[in-house]
Amino acid sequence: MSQVDTHSQHDHHDHGPEKGLKRWLFTTNHKDIGTMYLIFSLVMFMTGGAMAMVIRAELFQPGLQLVEPGFFNQMTTMHALIMVFGAVMPATVGLANWMIPIMIGAPDMALPRMNNWSFWILPFAFTMLLLTLVMPGGGPAGGWTMYPPLIQQTGIALPFLIFAIHMMGISSIMGAINIVVTIMNMRAPGMTLLKMPLFVWTWLITAYLLIAVMPILAGGVTMLLTDQYFGTTFFNAAGGGDPVMFQHIFWFFGHPEVYIMILPAFGIISEIIPTFSRKPLFGYESMVYATASIAFLSFIVWAHHMFTVGMPIAGQLFFMFSTMMIAVPTGVKVFNWVSTMWRGAMTFETPMLFSLAFVFLFTIGGFSGLMLAIAPVDFQYHDTYFVVAHFHYVLVPGAVFGIMAGVYYWLPKWTGNMYDERLGKLHFWLSTIFVNVLFFPQHFLGLAGMPRRIPDYATQFADFNMVSSIGGFGFGLSQLLFIYVIVKCARGDVKATDKVWDEPRGLEWTLSSPPPYHSFNVAPEIK
């Protein structure tokens, strides 16, 4: 054990990273792992995006042009699974890995080896998921919600889908445990809970949600598997089960899951807006309590996804009102972001632009969510493009813009180089314009009755679909610029200062840009 003994006496700064591939395969360093998460997420974002391009190309005109309906359904299913589990979640976990230990003054994540495993399960899980596309019978095509009995027609891809989800779940649970333990146990002296940056707070709450609901999803898909292969009848009325029961199990996971995707983005926005408003965050404590309230409420609203499936009237009323209650803490947050900007000395660098777009466009998605929460109204909208427009507004200019804002905000810190502000702004404007061209017309399509997940449509929907597809191609192509900006920044020669921005708050700005391989071996003292 001499190795261990010398280790605890030596200064850590003489430990550089390993050379070559071993560095990335064996690493226990939160920054390396965070980088891998972020790159993986970008790859998945482009993969899922390519599938979205197929969907929008097919929907460019009425009639069947490009792909078989079965393949179209595989594309919608895989697009969702990849974007949810492969793009948004790993991106926020990557940001958590990079930033949380630095923001709380910790030497690393609490359980560094497990951190490596959390990441390295993911590429294998998605390899398995993507392999289903080339299997006989194709990939899963029943939608990412996997409702039985439809999903049970999947064929040989079904167990691959289910086990891929198990692997993603294992990865998420380990990652979430690591984040909770890091935040609860690794804070620098003086960093009390209510001094933590809001990004840390939102991730702490997100991690609780993950630990609570990922096992529920695992249980639900396991029942699908045994119904298919071992003769159980959980979702079969003939045996006393109920296909609707799967929907309950799935959405008990699924609704907290949408907050798992958005809460970290809330945290990022709450870091960025104060920096570029040059004011402290307005209502810090109310932000914390609002986040916790949203997380709590997320457990008692799930059946608003199922109003049309048949439910006792008392259930419909309960889930309607509980869902609408979420607007209260969410309103608190939007109010606080706006109040933070009020009379601030604002500047509009790329991260701030993305944050502003977030506040506007996420709120649009929030309002359409309120409309969907009204049970009798939902009967009209259910499974139409209105729903597609709603959740894409909260997920693309919501979660994804939040992540992009975070990437622009911290990229100079990570790489030590400034990104190209002109190109960043161009990326912002292209993304923001095209995302609205893409999704706003889908509200109208949905209100007019166009069903989702269908490759063909009545000719009355042709105009808006064409507009939407043009927006989609534009948005997709704009993301190539994002990659270019990141690569250019990583190789760039315009050095960033340690503070990067004018008056940023938080421990990350006290470190050099890029930070040393091991930061905070000696915990900073927080006043």
Added chain:
Amino acid sequence: MLAKQGTAYYVPHGSHWPIVGSVGLFSLMIGASSWLNEAAFGKYLFLVGVAILVTMMAGWFGNVIAESEGGAYNLKVDKSFRMGMSWFIFSEVMFFAAFFGALFYARSLSVPWLGGEGNNFFTNLMNWESFQAAWPTNGPANVGGDYEIMGPWGLPAINTLILLTSGATITVAHHAIKEGNRRLLNIFLFLTFALGFLFVGLQGYEYYHAYHDLNLTMGSGIYGSTFFMLTGFHGMHVTVGAIMLTVIWFRTMKGHFLPEHHFGFEAAAWYWHFVDVVWLGLFIFVYWL
């Protein structure tokens, strides 16, 4: 020997075990999927995956044990482990919650609905006219054929006694480790996992009895589904817990752990109490009520 609090938090550098574990998991999952699809190689790929994962666990835990015994972990690391294990157990509780949820849903909602309760009069009339809702049931289509239920007061009651006793013996062992009474520790820890394996054995016998004498199978409608999935996953967890305790027993026999520093023991003990509590839920809601 033990590092005192205040020295640096131990951050391990570079481990090949996680990536080995990923390859093992990948092989296991691909193998299991292919096996279910009746591909000939599936079973072997699955077993290769299991072997890789077992190797990984032995190697990874081996590293951790060596570091722990070498004094690399201060109290803060110990706390991280404690929190990590607690949240892991919480995630396991939620996994069981999904299956208990399915049980409660079937018993109080889907089966009564099939019987015409609430506004489901026509469901019953049009689809399952003669079906009378009751629990247990294998559904209106009598899925899996006639069967007998597994009553609570035979083997399940004995199994309850066994697990509760094992909960007591591990508490004795825990007191012994704190008092430095190694002989008592070794005996009672041995008793604990011996009772655990006895439980698993009896549970296996119960399954044999169910399949061969009662015609109660996984395919016996919703009763068989919930019965075997709940008790099956519980049995798997008891097996894992008993293996954990066995490993800890080998470590106590080698003289590992100190009266004030024995997280490995406590983690296994917590896990053991968790499977114990789940069993009580099973005994009440699956066997008894």
